[in-house]
Amino acid sequence: MTSQKNWGVLAEFANPAELLHAAQELHKLGYRKFETWSPFPIHGMDDAMGLTGSKVPWLTLGGGLTGLTIGLLLQWWTGAVDYPLVIGGKPYFAWQFATPVTFELSILLSAFGTVFGMFALNGLPRPYHPLDRVARFRRVTDDGFFLSVEVADPLFDMERTHNQLAELGGAHITVVEDK
Amino acid sequence: MSDTSPHNKESIFPPPFVAGKHDFHSITEAICGVVEKPLNINWILALGVAGTVMAMLFASIGYLFWEGTGIWGLNNPVGWGWAIVNFVFWVGIGHAGTLISAVLFLFRQKWRTAINRFAEAMTIFAVICALVFPGIHVGRVWAAYWMLPIPNQMAMWPNFRSPLLWDVFAVSTYFTVSLLFWYVGLVPDLATLRDRAKSKLAFWSYGLFSLGWRGANRHWQNYERAYMLLAALATPLVLSVHTIVSFDFAVSVLPGWHTTIFPPYFVAGAIFSGFAMVLTLAVPSRKLFGLEDFITIRHIENMNKIILVTGTLVGYAYAMEFFIAWYSGSPYEGFAFINRAFGPYWWAYLAMVSCNVISPQFFWSKKMRTNLTVTFILSIFVNIGMWFERFVITMTLHRDFLPSSWDYYAPTVYDMSTFLGSFGLFFTLFILFLKFLPAVAISEVKGVMPQADPHWEGYAHAHHAVSNAVSNKEAH
Numbered sequence: 001m002t003s004q005k006n007w008g009v010l011a012e013f014a015n016p017a018e019l020l021h022a023a024q025e026l027h028k029l030g031y032r033k034f035e036t037w038s039p040f041p042i043h044g045m046d047d048a049m050g051l052t053g054s055k056v057p058w059l060t061l062g063g064g065l066t067g068l069t070i071g072l073l074l075q076w077w078t079g080a081v082d083y084p085l086v087i088g089g090k091p092y093f094a095w096q097f098a099t100p101v102t103f104e105l106s107i108l109l110s111a112f113g114t115v116f117g118m119f120a121l122n123g124l125p126r127p128y129h130p131l132d133r134v135a136r137f138r139r140v141t142d143d144g145f146f147l148s149v150e151v152a153d154p155l156f157d158m159e160r161t162h163n164q165l166a167e168l169g170g171a172h173i174t175v176v177e178d179k
Numbered sequence: 180m181s182d183t184s185p186h187n188k189e190s191i192f193p194p195p196f197v198a199g200k201h202d203f204h205s206i207t208e209a210i211c212g213v214v215e216k217p218l219n220i221n222w223i224l225a226l227g228v229a230g231t232v233m234a235m236l237f238a239s240i241g242y243l244f245w246e247g248t249g250i251w252g253l254n255n256p257v258g259w260g261w262a263i264v265n266f267v268f269w270v271g272i273g274h275a276g277t278l279i280s281a282v283l284f285l286f287r288q289k290w291r292t293a294i295n296r297f298a299e300a301m302t303i304f305a306v307i308c309a310l311v312f313p314g315i316h317v318g319r320v321w322a323a324y325w326m327l328p329i330p331n332q333m334a335m336w337p338n339f340r341s342p343l344l345w346d347v348f349a350v351s352t353y354f355t356v357s358l359l360f361w362y363v364g365l366v367p368d369l370a371t372l373r374d375r376a377k378s379k380l381a382f383w384s385y386g387l388f389s390l391g392w393r394g395a396n397r398h399w400q401n402y403e404r405a406y407m408l409l410a411a412l413a414t415p416l417v418l419s420v421h422t423i424v425s426f427d428f429a430v431s432v433l434p435g436w437h438t439t440i441f442p443p444y445f446v447a448g449a450i451f452s453g454f455a456m457v458l459t460l461a462v463p464s465r466k467l468f469g470l471e472d473f474i475t476i477r478h479i480e481n482m483n484k485i486i487l488v489t490g491t492l493v494g495y496a497y498a499m500e501f502f503i504a505w506y507s508g509s510p511y512e513g514f515a516f517i518n519r520a521f522g523p524y525w526w527a528y529l530a531m532v533s534c535n536v537i538s539p540q541f542f543w544s545k546k547m548r549t550n551l552t553v554t555f556i557l558s559i560f561v562n563i564g565m566w567f568e569r570f571v572i573t574m575t576l577h578r579d580f581l582p583s584s585w586d587y588y589a590p591t592v593y594d595m596s597t598f599l600g601s602f603g604l605f606f607t608l609f610i611l612f613l614k615f616l617p618a619v620a621i622s623e624v625k626g627v628m629p630q631a632d633p634h635w636e637g638y639a640h641a642h643h644a645v646s647n648a649v650s651n652k653e654a655h
Contacts (some may be wrong), residue, residue, distance in 0.1 A: 015629060017635070018503055039371075040623075044633060054401045054404040104349050104352040104416075107352055107412050124391055125390035139374075140369065140394045143204040143207065145204065
């Protein structure tokens with residue numbers, strides 16, 4: 001491929017404070033398709049980047065309600081409809097005895113919704129990312145603090161964005177190819 | 180004045196979460212180093228011993244499958260012997276892991292970060308050990324799937340009116356949710372190991388399980404929310420699990436079991452025994468793997484305080500059971516308790532009370548709480564005491580309503596080899612965990628360091644300089 005396409009630029013920052021500050025400034029300048037990368041979540045970064053809230057709780061709720069419904073229907077249908085059987089003179093179905101299993105299934109499916117929902121929202125698993133080609137970027141899971149701006153951002157301009165990142169204190173600014 | 184005394188200072192400024200001089204990189208090095216070092220001979224020896232003991236478990240189970248539950252010491256009034264004792268014992272141990280990872284997280288007890296990974300691993304391995312016992316106790320193991328609502332040729336369904344079935348759902352949900360919680364916590368740390376991998380095998384295996392985690396803030400946002408929600412789900416879950424385990428006893432109509440104090444009493448006991456097991460494992464491991472800077476004396480002391488509280492709660496429950504047995508006026512109830520303390524199993528009752536109620540009282544003293552040897556020894560005592568608690572409760576069966584059917588239960592060698600073997604299973608898994616996975620949550624520990632806060636005083640100067648530079652440029 002001769003006509004190489006670029007994915008964006010990547011800059012490294014010295015510490016969480018500088019990264020947070022850079023994110024704030026870029027957001028103020030109007031950038032939206034940029035991302036910060038860090039070894040741990042940084043307090044205040046969501047606001048700095050202007051992110052709206054996470055959708056994970058809705059998936060948790062959806063999972064929980066599904067579990068609740070399955071739990072009640074399962075115990076009612078198997079015990080009172082499909083094969084009614086008198087055991088110890090107890091009723092075929094009653095919410096009292098159905099509570100523990102319904103509760104456990106609600107929790108189980110809430111957890112499924114939360115975990116698998118979180119991975120899905122994050123687009124994981126994602127075995128490859130253009131940033132993997134930047135050797136320095138491997139430090140992001142150790143002590144590296146990075147900020148990337150995607151070419152797809154309407155404000156992106158190779159030279160201007162590069163300079164803005166440099167002014168904000170970004171080091172080792174690299175153009176990342178889209179491969 | 181005492182204002183300037185060192186003790187006073189200490190109480191105003193709590194010690195840091197991470198001892199010694201560490202930055203982000205040195206934390207990665209210290210924790211990943213344990214995993215990346217070549218196998219050492221002590222580790223292999225430890226694995227060999229644990230593996231041999233585990234083999235004994237599998238051999239005992241094999242013989243049990245061949246011969247049937249008659250190889251155990253079960254008899255007619257005592258249909259539940261060591262298998263149920265061991266089941267409750269192991270489930271209880273698991274509970275401290277969830278308590279540390281979920282409950283302390285919700286209460287924002289940041290000191291938990293050093294021990295949560297460790298404790299969660301313990302939970303999972305303990306629940307695996309627990310699940311073995313009811314699984315093999317069913318007698319006809321090939322029919323064990325009857326516990327699950329699977330459509331079958333008999334067109335029959337499980338009996339949802341039975342607390343034993345509630346237990347199946349409770350413990351399997353608990354295992355699954357604990358595993359997910361542990362895994363979610365591990366993902367960023369597996370990514371760290373992937374990014375440091377020297378060999379292809381390490382790169383691919385850590386790479387596979389880290390799912391391509393790269394620390395994007397949009398990912399952290401969902402991740403943190405998911406983690407918080409999981410903690411919020413695991414908290415009622417852990418309380419429900421031991422509550423439902425106690426229902427196995429409390430929902431029956433036997434004197435000594437049919438009491439409303441069982442759920443809270445079982446939960447307190449579970450937390451108590453679980454913290455004891457965390458300490459039994461943590462005190463030697465921190466030494467062996469050089470993790471003293473992360474699992475500090477402060478952690479040990481906090482856990483000892485929890486042991487003191489829960490141990491005292493358990494003691495209160497023992498007393499209250501006796502009181503209610505007398506106050507109820509039921510002669511059967513009264514007999515069950517008198518028989519527990521003064522009947523043929525008086526020695527088990529004595530072991531239970533002295534290990535669980537008396538031994539934790541040493542932790543009123545700060546000197547004792549911060550002494551590693553004392554902590555280790557007392558943690559063993561608590562483990563033993565809590566096993567005896569379940570034994571005492573189960574042995575209530577041995578004298579039922581009809582004196583002619585009374586009997587004395589004694590375990591056989593196969594009961595013992597199965598129980599001992601379950602420790603082999605537990606330690607094999609634990610030893611493998613310590614070597615192949617980060618034993619301390621790397622990203623979480625970094626997150627509680629002062630440097631992780633963007634408003635840390637150390638950054639105030641740099642931050643100011645950068646913003647000045649930018650605003651100067653903008654002005655030009």
